[in-house]
Amino acid sequence: MxxxxxxxxxxxxxxxxxxxxxxxxxxxxxxxxxxxxxxxxxxxxxxxxxxxxxxxxxxxxxxxxxxxxxxxxxxxxxxxxxxxxxxxxxxxxxxxxxxxxxxxxxxxxxxxxxxxxxxxxxxxxxxxxxxxxxxxxxxxxxxxxxxxxxxxxxxxxxxxxxGLITGAGDRSDRFGYWPARFARGGRVLVPAVDQPIQYLDVLAYASWLVDAGERGLTGTYDAAGPVGPLTELLAGIAEAVGVDVELVGADARQLVAAGVTPWSGPRSLPLWLPDTHHGMPAHDPTPSLAAGLPVRPLADAVADALARERELGLDRERRSGLDPVRELEILADL
Ligand SMILES: NC(=O)c1ccc[n+]([C@@H]2O[C@H](COP(=O)([O-])OP(=O)(O)OC[C@H]3O[C@@H](n4cnc5c(N)ncnc54)[C@H](OP(=O)(O)O)[C@@H]3O)[C@@H](O)[C@H]2O)c1
The missing domain is CATH 3.40.50.720 (NAD(P)-binding Rossmann-like Domain)
Structure with a gap:
């Protein structure tokens, strides 16, 4: 076509x-x-x-x-x-x-x-x-x-x-923070919160969009995969990266007190959301999955994101995420 x-x-x-x-x-x-x-x-x-x-x-x-x-x-x-x-x-x-x-x-x-x-x-x-x-x-x-x-x-x-799109080329710098951070090893500050999350890898999304043109798929859909706990997603990313890390959890009150901001941007812990936004990464994916939305395995999404992070440099200044010095200070105060 x-x-x-x-x-x-x-x-x-x-x-x-x-x-x-x-x-x-x-x-x-x-x-x-x-x-x-x-x-x-x-x-x-x-x-x-x-x-x-x-x-x-x-x-x-x-x-x-x-x-x-x-x-x-x-x-x-x-x-x-x-x-x-x-x-x-x-x-x-x-x-x-x-x-x-x-x-x-x-x-x-x-x-x-x-x-x-x-x-x-x-x-x-x-x-x-x-x-x-x-x-x-x-x-x-x-x-x-x-x-x-x-x-x-x-x-x-x-x-x-x-919702959240992952993969090489994501200029928001959100998802890539985690593979890059786990690859640096050591004690890693993570949000200890009961929060849902869902993501969509850019390659799966691209595949669905091209499918739609080929098959004449029409209508309105959310574009997000299955919902799971954020803590599980982060543990899964750490496992896929495969470097020894100690995950050190801070709850929302501790993160706010330390000046950490949610979701994205400098001084954020990416993907963490306040309670008021827990519905956003928890849309029902059933209609989209039934319409053929592919789900890419987390390990593959992480491998792509990490390869890109290594190309850009694990120590670069990021659009989203904590810088290593600030993370150490917060860890020391917990
Ligand atoms: N990242 C996420 O997690 C996320 C989540 C939800 C939704 N989205 C949506 O996903 C989409 C992302 O799209 P994308 O990744 O392809 O990137 P984008 O940054 O949205 O792409 C904009 C495109 O427009 C072109 N462009 C910019 N100015 C132009 C102009 N004056 N005339 C013609 N073209 C122009 C750019 O190319 P040139 O600069 O080369 O012209 C670029 O290819 C957006 O619709 C965004 O709202 C993203």
């Missing part, structure tokens, strides 16, 4: 394009080509989604389109206007942040209430300036984008809402 990836130079879009090439499809990636390169075998068509006619260089018909637009309703609406009639199937990469209720486990697209739709454009600077309101802005833009995709593409629309 002829597959168009709106993106394709980084992480999810790159993995989708690579999977399309691996399966023998003709893959066109539309991006500026500034964030990275498209995979070998794919063709880059340079476009600028900020410009009204920026998608004009894209010609012909497509059997499947995958749009990874992260933060812009106008980008999504313009792509649908320009390409919708020339596409047989349209996948939109949304987010679990579309859900208004972050606390209740077991939600599905059929049951979860959404945040209000926002037909706005944002970028990294706007998000940084928005502070805590950034999550609602991100979710709201995705809700409006999803609606536009469904309105224009109707029965040809496949909308998926990922």
């Amino acid at each position: 002829r597959l168009l990836v709106l993106g394709g130079t980084v992480f999810v879009g790159h993995a989708v394009a690579a999977e399309g090439v691996r399966r023998g499809h003709e893959v066109v990636c539309a991006a500026r080509g500034e964030s990275g390169q498209v995979p070998d075998g794919a063709t880059l068509v340079r476009v600028d989604r900020d410009a009204e006619d920026g998608l004009a260089p894209l010609t012909g018909e497509f059997d499947a389109v995958v749009d990874v637009s992260p933060l812009s309703y106008p980008w999504v609406a313009r792509a649908l206007r320009t390409l919708g009639e020339r596409a047989a199937h349209w996948s939109f990469v949304s987010t679990i942040n579309v859900y208004a209720d972050t606390a209740t486990p077991g939600q599905t697209p059929a049951t979860g209430e959404l945040v209000p739709a926002l037909t706005e454009h944002a970028d990294r600077e706007i998000m940084a300036a928005a502070g805590e309101d950034g999550v609602a802005l991100y979710g709201g833009i995705k809700v409006a984008s999803e609606q536009a995709v469904r309105e224009v593409m109707g029965e040809r629309a496949f909308v998926t809402r990922p």
Whole structure:
């Protein structure tokens, strides 16, 4: 098939394009080509989604389109206007942040209430300036984008809402913190909390998105694997890394007192969430698994993430996670 990836130079879009090439499809990636390169075998068509006619260089018909637009309703609406009639199937990469209720486990697209739709454009600077309101802005833009995709593409629309995506190229730096940290060995500070977690490896996600184009799979789904306890996931990552470590648990009160922040960012223990957010990584995966979402074994996801972390350097400055000096100080105070 002829597959168009709106993106394709980084992480999810790159993995989708690579999977399309691996399966023998003709893959066109539309991006500026500034964030990275498209995979070998794919063709880059340079476009600028900020410009009204920026998608004009894209010609012909497509059997499947995958749009990874992260933060812009106008980008999504313009792509649908320009390409919708020339596409047989349209996948939109949304987010679990579309859900208004972050606390209740077991939600599905059929049951979860959404945040209000926002037909706005944002970028990294706007998000940084928005502070805590950034999550609602991100979710709201995705809700409006999803609606536009469904309105224009109707029965040809496949909308998926990922939570935590793991794998090489994850610029949020969250999941990779743990393989990298366990690989350094020694006493490791971990959250001792009763928290659920679910993840989706980028290769499994890419495979599902390409499958959807091939099979004509449509509808709206969460994109997250089976739910398990965070403590088990961390123990599983440590086991997969295979270096001797001592896991030293700190509860939420101790972590907050030490100035550790949840989920992501500098000074965080990645993947740890406050009670108010325990519903987010605990969506019911049954509908997605029934629709063919593949689950990649944790050991494989860890191996990929660790290989990438080693390439980047285990001691590098990270976007997410505690720096080693601060971790030692906290461990000493426990
Ligand atoms: N990471 C996670 O755990 C997570 C969780 C939930 C949902 N998601 C969603 O997953 C998706 C991630 O997508 P991704 O990994 O492929 O990365 P991304 O950072 O969202 O990709 C953006 C793509 O757009 C291109 N781009 C940027 N500016 C452009 C412009 N002006 N004109 C044309 N293209 C432009 C970039 O390439 P160039 O810079 O080369 O142009 C890049 O390929 C997003 O939709 C995100 O919301 C991620």
